[in-house]
Amino acid sequence: MGISKKDVIHFIGIGGVGMSAIARILLKLGYKVSGSDLRESVNTIRLKDLGAKIFYEQISSNLRLAAVVVVSTAIRADNLELQEAYNLNLKVFRRAEMLDFLMRKYEKRIAVTGTHGKTTTSSMLACVFSGEKTAPTYLVGSDLNDYKSNAELGDGPYFIAEADESDGSFLMLDSNIGVITNMEKEHMNYYKTEENLKVHFRKFMAKVLANKGYLVINKDDSRLMALARDFDHQKILFYALEGEAFVSAQDIEAGEDGISYNLKIEGREDIKVNLKVYGNHNVSNSLAAIAVGVREGLDVEKIISRLEKFSGTKRRMQLIGDVNKIKIFDDYAHHPTEISTTLKGLKKSFKGRVICVFQPHRYTRTQNLFAKFVTAFEHADKLILTEIYAADEDRIAKVSGKLLSEEIEKQGRTMVEFVEQKGEISSRLMPQLRSGDIVIFMGAGDIYTVAKDLFLLLKKKFKISS
Structure with a gap:
């Protein structure tokens, strides 16, 4: 793969975790980088500070200086920039191919x-x-x-x-x-x-x-x-x-x-x-x-x-905060094995109740692993389930967070509550919390936002300013 440092390498979806990381290394090696995403984020701000040109809409004109285009599997074939890249006969590489380009050095x-x-x-x-x-x-x-x-x-x-x-x-x-x-x-x-x-x-x-x-x-x-x-x-x-x-x-x-x-x-x-x-x-x-x-x-x-x-990584058993001896963790776990293992570890480490808030990720995963999800929460003292985070998938009939919660409830091993709107979770959970509780938010979607909301509510309740 021949890429000159004079070439502009353009990333479609540059704000993604993997894409932004590759762009960061390229910039630090002296390559020219541009990229587009749908919204500003911590990742795009970091890249801009390193010298990348960032566009917050995906249109064909963003490629006017590009010689190389990098695309992840999350980008659809009908993406305007990707189509323009093919029209201009630009070099188009998958994210892993660009990662390999770096590794080979x-x-x-x-x-x-x-x-x-x-x-x-x-x-x-x-x-x-x-x-x-x-x-x-x-x-x-x-x-x-x-x-x-x-x-x-x-x-x-x-x-x-x-x-x-x-x-x-x-x-x-x-x-x-x-x-x-x-x-x-x-x-x-x-x-x-x-x-x-x-x-x-x-x-x-x-x-x-x-x-x-x-x-x-x-x-x-x-x-x-x-x-x-x-x-x-x-x-x-x-x-x-x-x-x-x-x-x-x-x-x-x-x-x-x-x-x-x-x-x-x-x-x-x-x-x-x-x-x-x-x-x-x-x-x-x-x-x-x-x-x-x-x-x-x-x-x-x-x-x-x-x-x-080593104190861990973001969204992997990440401690969001500790208020009145109520610890709030955020975790990316979205597979039954990950969930069960993490909850078991918490139960062994802490004496208090372990309360899990779980947002299922993808309809296909929930459907394919439904039976395993039903038994994955045995180490939680209480479970709050919300609706499935679809990602890029269409709904599947008879697959939902509510149906999963009902099946878990039938097993009688874990107290379970279904809250369809994730925005209501913090207010429902607040009155139930007591000193010594461990609250862990799990899922690969956007459930982490609720973890932060709960932390702020607890700080307000106990009048903690910092």
């Missing part, structure tokens, strides 16, 4: 993929390699709380990327270190069958090894272990919460300040690790990051020290 190319945990694991890796000589270039799916950004240009040989498996585009990345957190039946609107999903993950593994690289695989995931049988285990590092592995955890203890464990590294003495994040799933994520760091020859004590400072 680096000697050590780490791609983190999997159904769950990609963002946290890749963010932990960014922290692990944050030393002076190894400062990585990284591009992940959410802002790191410690750095207020999801992408940064480093001066080391490492490029760390969150590799999106949802549309198969992770196969476009030319990585030589592949981290796979897990594999579950998800994104079936793209994969259609579970066998096709396995084929894609198997291809990802093969591509990494063909680049004379190595894999880091979660041994606790039986599906991944079945795929790993096809490859040379001398080129795979396994990590696990249970059983023997290259790195593993023992004596896991959950508390209000986070989670701790004894780290076992093959051939070394045990080391105590104290994380600021919650849940066994984050222990697992940290093990993946540790495995790569150890394999790359980093000092183990420095790896642990950096991980212990």
Whole structure:
């Protein structure tokens, strides 16, 4: 892919998390960037400050200086700018292709993929390699709380990327270190069958090894272990919460300040690790990051020290606020496994009630995983469900948040309340809250706005000004 720094690279939908991150790295490398989106956002403001030309409407004239166009899978084929790009015979690249263009500039190319945990694991890796000589270039799916950004240009040989498996585009990345957190039946609107999903993950593994690289695989995931049988285990590092592995955890203890464990590294003495994040799933994520760091020859004590400072990422168990000992968290979890794991982690860490506010994401996902959603909230003391966030989907008959709430209620395991309009959730919830409660908002849509509303209402109630 030949792109000159004289060329203008135009992003259609530049405000998106992944698109804005790529644009940020390109700008810091000295490339010229323009882009369009439907509205101003934190991401577009950041890019404008770095020198990007931003348009807040998508029209063909925005491409008058562009030589290259980058488009994500979220952009429809009838988009005016995309049509104009084809009319002008401009180079049009998918987001993953542009990410690969950046990755190929680096000697050590780490791609983190999997159904769950990609963002946290890749963010932990960014922290692990944050030393002076190894400062990585990284591009992940959410802002790191410690750095207020999801992408940064480093001066080391490492490029760390969150590799999106949802549309198969992770196969476009030319990585030589592949981290796979897990594999579950998800994104079936793209994969259609579970066998096709396995084929894609198997291809990802093969591509990494063909680049004379190595894999880091979660041994606790039986599906991944079945795929790993096809490859040379001398080129795979396994990590696990249970059983023997290259790195593993023992004596896991959950508390209000986070989670701790004894780290076992093959051939070394045990080391105590104290994380600021919650849940066994984050222990697992940290093990993946540790495995790569150890394999790359980093000092183990420095790896642990950096991980212990890691405070998470935006919308991944993010603490919005603590008012009168009522903690409000926001989380991106939208799959039953993620929901159940996160709630279980909270229940282990805190003594108070765990109240979950969930906004289902996509009609197809709700339909395909309906039975699993019904049992996903068992670790919540109370559940408030609102209507499905459609994203770009049309409604599906007999699939709704209300029907899901009714089915959960039939199980009798969790107190459930359906609030159709999400704007009414805070006022309904306020009178029910008491000191010690943990309130977690979950979903990949816009439920995070309600978390912020509730926080402001609580501050007003208890007359907290800051």
